[in-house]
Amino acid sequence: MKAVVYDRYGPPEALRVEDVPRPSPGPAEVLVEVVSVSVNLSDWECLRGSPLYARIGGLRRPARPTLGSDIAGRVAAVGPGVTRFGVGDEVYGDNLDRKGGFAEYAVAPESALAPKPADLTFDAASTIPQAGPIALQGTALARPGSRVLINGAGGGSGAFAIQLAKRAGAHVTGVDNAGKLDFMRARGADEVIDYATDDFTRGGRRYDLVLDLVAYRSVFAYRRALAPGGRYLCVGGTVRTLLRVLSIGTIAGRLTGRRIGVLVVKLGPEHFGPVADLCVAGDVEIDIDRTFGLEDVPEALRTVGEGRALGKVVIEVA
Numbered sequence: 510m511k512a513v514v515y516d517r518y519g520p521p522e523a524l525r526v527e528d529v530p531r532p533s534p535g536p537a538e539v540l541v542e543v544v545s546v547s548v549n550l551s552d553w554e555c556l557r558g559s560p561l562y563a564r565i566g567g568l569r570r571p572a573r574p575t576l577g578s579d580i581a582g583r584v585a586a587v588g589p590g591v592t593r594f595g596v597g598d599e600v601y602g603d604n605l606d607r608k609g610g611f612a613e614y615a616v617a618p619e620s621a622l623a624p625k626p627a628d629l630t631f632d633a634a635s636t637i638p639q640a641g642p643i644a645l646q647g648t649a650l651a652r653p654g655s656r657v658l659i660n661g662a663g664g665g666s667g668a669f670a671i672q673l674a675k676r677a678g679a680h681v682t683g684v685d686n687a688g689k690l691d692f693m694r695a696r697g698a699d700e701v702i703d704y705a706t707d708d709f710t711r712g713g714r715r716y717d718l719v720l721d722l723v724a725y726r727s728v729f730a731y732r733r734a735l736a737p738g739g740r741y742l743c744v745g746g747t748v749r750t751l752l753r754v755l756s757i758g759t760i761a762g763r764l765t766g767r768r769i770g771v772l773v774v775k776l777g778p779e780h781f782g783p784v785a786d787l788c789v790a791g792d793v794e795i796d797i798d799r800t801f802g803l804e805d806v807p808e809a810l811r812t813v814g815e816g817r818a819l820g821k822v823v824i825e826v827a
């Protein structure tokens with residue numbers, strides 16, 4: 510089968526398409542014929558080996574030869590003990606631990622997969638498993654009238670997060686680059702900020718909830734942006750910032766009646782299913798900026814990594 514492989518951390522040029530043996534499912538695993546796989550920022554991070562947490566399991570060399578975790582496709586074979594799926598079933602899920610989605614076939618644990626809703630295309634379904642739970646859990650504290658700021662709101666998780674916070678009745682501010690301001694407004698943001706020209710932690714603006722998808726500032730800057738009782742949740746960013754948030758942030762926040770912490774997102778069907786239900790009902794829109802073929806995975810990763818995607822980018826494998 511064809512797969513996009515790499516054996517060293519680096520730029521998209523480190524990737525190449527190769528013929529490799531088709532994997533076999535082990536106990537409680539499913540072989541999926543991949544139809545669509547969406548690109549996450551985590552794919553870019555694992556390609557580059559940066560931030561450092563992207564090297565977990567493979568400090569010097571990539572732990573897995575093929576990236577791609579959010580797959581949608583058809584079951585091609587099942588391993589011993591699989592009870593929920595049979596050959597031909599349409600499934601989707603986040604295969605973050607195993608990856609391997611930038612290929613014609615990928616093996617995933619049965620527990621990572623769910624039946625694909627008939628009303629969602631494979632492309633659409635592949636956008637939800639990782640970005641959906643980040644957005645859902647990241648906006649769970651949004652309340653009617655609360656002031657919510659989403660940093661990195663023009664990307665895959667951000668586009669869902671804006672919509673979920675608006676559904677909760679919050680006043681939403683989206684922060685991203687200048688090319689994404691109109692897109693964030695179209696998704697429902699009440700206010701938008703271009704991060705290149707305006708720093709949301711300055712100017713006396715205060716928020717009840719800050720969801721940060723790309724954290725790099727000091728803990729004290731985040732505290733400045735929180736209203737009394739406010740909450741800062743860091744989902745992704747530099748390791749230095751994540752460590753500071755976990756250590757100094759916890760104390761600095763508590764001392765002033767605010768809470769500053771890292772959101773460890775729970776992934777899996779029970780967490781992405783509710784977002785898929787909202788998409789099927791038409792309550793949440795799915796944004797696919799561009800689709801690429803398997804040969805174009807390097808360009809697709811570059812598009813996401815360099816911040817040129819409005820919402821999600823999808824690889825159409827089959």
Ligand SMILES: NC(=O)c1ccc[n+]([C@@H]2O[C@H](COP(=O)([O-])OP(=O)(O)OC[C@H]3O[C@@H](n4cnc5c(N)ncnc54)[C@H](OP(=O)(O)O)[C@@H]3O)[C@@H](O)[C@H]2O)c1
Binds near residue numbers: 664667686723
């Ligand atoms: N905590 C957990 O448990 C967990 C689980 C899974 C994934 N994650 C992480 O979650 C993060 C979010 O991923 P995603 O897929 O939503 O990313 P994405 O689609 O790439 O969106 C990130 C957005 O942030 C923008 N951005 C970059 N630098 C910025 C800055 N300085 N200020 C404001 N916006 C900026 C990007 O645009 P530009 O680049 O053009 O600026 C892009 O629009 C990733 O880091 C991933 O590793 C965390």
